[in-house]
Amino acid sequence: MDHASPIQRRRRAINLQNSKAIDEAIPTIADTAPVSKPALWLGRVLSGLVILFMLFDGAIKLVPWPVVTETMDRIGYGSSEMLARALGVITVACTVLYAVPPTSILGAILLTGYLGGAMASHVRIGSPLFSHVLFGFYLGLMVWGGLWLRDRRLRTLIPLRR
Secondary structure, three states, X not given: OXXXXXXXXXXXXXXXXXXXXXXXXXXXXXXXXXXXXXXXXXXXXXXXXXXXHHHHXXXXXXXXXXXXXXXHHHHOOOOOHHHHHHHHHHHHHHHHHHHOHHHHHHHHHHHHHHHHHHHHHHHHHOOOHHHHHOHHHHHHHHHHHHHXXXXXXXXXXXXXXX
């Protein structure tokens, strides 16, 4: 029977959690396998497609083309060119952060928020589910999937267990 105080038992538990035995007992793919070339290239292609699309999306908002202001009006934000330009700047800034490897995780987080806002806007006006509402979700999957495939830091943060 263990007559240790609760504090001593807690200290032992913390020491056990910090030991290498746990890390060695449960290896992750990120720890054991290097990023394969096909996975790396698939990640680059997915990320590249997202980057191209989001830069195009931001650029047409910076101009702003009539289709942008008309769509914003239909969604309920009015046809403000100033708002369109602001959204264009935000889109381009988040995409650039995503494209630059040292800031790619921050860019992915910001793009996720941006795409979530787009999804919420489409839900609010009753847009079709699979083509409009979930389009931001599809892009989000590509953002995080591409980043996970090409970035070892993210694989370490979000490992797949064998």
